[in-house]
Amino acid sequence: MLHDICFSLAPGEVCTLVGPSGCGKTTMLRIIAGLDRDYEGALRRPADGKLGMVFQEPRLLPWRTVRDNVRLVAPHADEAELATLFDVLGLAVHRAHYPAELSLGLARRVALARALAVKPELLLLDEPFVSLDDALARRLREELAMLVDSRSITTLLVTHDIDEAVRLADRVLLLSPRPARIVAEMPILTPRRDRTDDDMATIKATIASRLAAAA
Amino acid sequence: MVRSISLALLVGTWFLGSWLAGERMLPGPTAVLAAVLSEAGSGNLFLQLGATLARVALAFMLAMTVGGAIGFLMGRVALADRLGDPWLVVLLNLPALVIIVLAYIWGGLTEIAAILAVAINKVPNAIVVIREGARALDPALDDVARVFAIGRWKALRHVVIPQLAPYVAAAARSGLSLVWKIVLVVELLGRPNGVGFEIGVAFQLFDVTRILAYALAFVAVILVIETLLVQPFERRASRWRYRPA
Numbered sequence: 001m002l003h004d005i006c007f008s009l010a011p012g013e014v015c016t017l018v019g020p021s022g023c024g025k026t027t028m029l030r031i032i033a034g035l036d037r038d039y040e041g042a043l044r045r046p047a048d049g050k051l052g053m054v055f056q057e058p059r060l061l062p063w064r065t066v067r068d069n070v071r072l073v074a075p076h077a078d079e080a081e082l083a084t085l086f087d088v089l090g091l092a093v094h095r096a097h098y099p100a101e102l103s104l105g106l107a108r109r110v111a112l113a114r115a116l117a118v119k120p121e122l123l124l125l126d127e128p129f130v131s132l133d134d135a136l137a138r139r140l141r142e143e144l145a146m147l148v149d150s151r152s153i154t155t156l157l158v159t160h161d162i163d164e165a166v167r168l169a170d171r172v173l174l175l176s177p178r179p180a181r182i183v184a185e186m187p188i189l190t191p192r193r194d195r196t197d198d199d200m201a202t203i204k205a206t207i208a209s210r211l212a213a214a215a
Numbered sequence: 216m217v218r219s220i221s222l223a224l225l226v227g228t229w230f231l232g233s234w235l236a237g238e239r240m241l242p243g244p245t246a247v248l249a250a251v252l253s254e255a256g257s258g259n260l261f262l263q264l265g266a267t268l269a270r271v272a273l274a275f276m277l278a279m280t281v282g283g284a285i286g287f288l289m290g291r292v293a294l295a296d297r298l299g300d301p302w303l304v305v306l307l308n309l310p311a312l313v314i315i316v317l318a319y320i321w322g323g324l325t326e327i328a329a330i331l332a333v334a335i336n337k338v339p340n341a342i343v344v345i346r347e348g349a350r351a352l353d354p355a356l357d358d359v360a361r362v363f364a365i366g367r368w369k370a371l372r373h374v375v376i377p378q379l380a381p382y383v384a385a386a387a388r389s390g391l392s393l394v395w396k397i398v399l400v401v402e403l404l405g406r407p408n409g410v411g412f413e414i415g416v417a418f419q420l421f422d423v424t425r426i427l428a429y430a431l432a433f434v435a436v437i438l439v440i441e442t443l444l445v446q447p448f449e450r451r452a453s454r455w456r457y458r459p460a
Contacts, residue, residue, distance in 0.1 A: 050364075051362050053359075059356060064373070
């Protein structure tokens with residue numbers, strides 16, 4: 001499924017893996033997260049590093065409120081910090097709600113809040129905004145961009161959406177269809193907060209041409 | 216409203232049946248109520264109900280604990296399921312009476328033998344229900360517990376057990392009615408007290424009034440337990456379900 005893949009993340013870097021659906025991106029994240037042990041190769045994670053992960057589905061515990069879902073994974077988190085996190089993600093009024101009462105967009109924010117609440121050494125995001133409408137996905141991307149900037153968390157984001165990669169990444173790794181290997185590596189030098197629509201369109205075009213060349 | 220009409224109809228049918236069959240074969244509600252009150256007045260009713268209830272509680276808890284643990288294991292570990300399944304089929308199909316008689320022969324007419332016999336009758340039923348629950352556990356939530364490294368104990372308590380709660384409630388409901396019926400048989404065959412023993416005595420005297428008085432008194436107790444314990448537990452375990460999305 002995956003073959004001959006080698007990369008490493010610098011501390012605080014946001015690295016994005018972009019590849020076609022079904023190329024094995026999720027599998028790679030599962031291996032890195034330690035959920036899948038059936039692989040050959042070497043994997044080094046930050047020592048005693050905490051992981052935060054946002055799955056493709058929100059995967060909240062339906063019998064716990066928003067607050068209790070976050071509290072379960074981050075029992076020692078500072079109350080004030082959690083409150084800030086909820087505020088930033090617009091979840092403050094939903095703290096006492098159960099996941100069944102939330103829209104998909106809100107549930108995804110809770111999943112993001114949960115991953116950030118543990119103050120992860122490594123944040124793994126598996127298509128965190130898939131199947132949301134464009135406007136909402138864009139807004140969540142902005143929020144995420146701000147959050148990773150303010151906390152400088154080492155982040156690995158997997159997506160098939162080039163817009164998402166271009167908006168969020170410090171570096172983009174392009175994957176081929178199955179068996180996936182890295183076909184191109186593209187650093188994005190403009191800082192996230194300064195990226196204009198024009199910048200992003202240019203980068204996107206480059207990526208598209210690289211992908212076309214690789215195919 | 217509908218429930219009370221239905222209940223009134225039941226009592227009415229009882230009156231009619233008693234009038235047709237005669238007080239000796241089927242005493243009417245008033246006669247049975249009088250018997251309940253007189254047994255309650257002498258204190259005997261509470262003594263026997265208490266003895267039976269204690270046996271029900273012990274056997275029930277034993278069966279739910281053992282059956283729950285085995286069922287969980289069989290639902291999670293394929294090897295355990297393959298190993299345990301033939302045993303389960305044998306136990307499920309062994310008549311309650313056979314287990315009770317064997318328990319009394321091997322263990323003597325003792326309290327321990329009595330409670331074990333009842334528990335063994337309930338265990339396979341609990342295993343089947345909890346196993347189903349363990350099979351239905353969501354691996355996606357397991358992943359969450361592992362990624363965030365919340366620890367085995369917390370994962371069991373907050374991730375696994377809430378998923379099993381509806382199955383535990385189902386097993387408890389069917390279990391409670393099954394256990395108390397078997398406890399009566401156990402008491403009839405080899406205990407010097409309890410509702411089953413009283414009914415045995417009444418049977419020898421053909422005292423239908425007494426039989427009905429004890430049976431209905433105990434049904435009332437079970438209804439109270441069901442309303443005050445089992446239903447609130449179910450509501451609590453599923454309160455997150457019934458809210459509008």
